[in-house]
Amino acid sequence: MPHPTIHAVCLASSGRALSGTCSGPAAFVNNRKKTSPHESILSGIKSRFGALARYLAALDEKAAARLSAADHPHQAVKRLETLLPLPETGTLLHFEAGDGGFLEAFHAARPGWELSAIESGDAFMRLLKKAFLRSAYNADYRDADIVSRFDIIAVTKPLDEVEKPLNAVRWLSRRLADNGTLFLWQPALPLGTGLSLHGLPIRIANLTALCKAAGLSVDTITTEGDVVCLCARNTSQR
Structure with missing residues (x-):
């Protein structure tokens, strides 16, 4: 398939050439309109232009999604700073930390904190390059x-993508300090998958139910676009 830009130029040139041959009045035979042979050609070109426009729009959406994903760590840290009065020192674990983007942004904002990470995938190798980490677990x-x-335990991966999310939240709750906070920053889900089909109200209700079932007290729930942010505290004394 030609490059989309080149393809568009070629089609545009063809359209100009054909439009000159079809500018005359339509022919009628026996009081019925006779379709010009060029009309079907132009119809095909218009159809191809429509398909090309949809293809380019999809590329734009994917590019925008990549740019948005690159901003996620900073957005999540800013939201955390807004919702919680963070002291200068503390301990934080990032669950399924990916390549460490969130931790890097948090370290820049709060360099006095001890940061740890757990990452089960291949991105763990990039985590090892983060010299500021206190500990990292590849499991x-x-x-x-x-x-x-x-x-604080931070979760920026959609829990909808985690196997048995209630078990995961229970595991996380047991690793919170007294009055520690589970910070869920849940980005928009891919269309057509899991809870994305039901919209924000169902996602919020599901996250709230998970935290309460794990014995946590839900303090704050906010939304920003399709992003859901929830803070739940461990109020039990252990």
């Missing part, structure tokens, strides 16, 4: 030997 959370408890 499924069910197999991770984490005995520490944290002031």
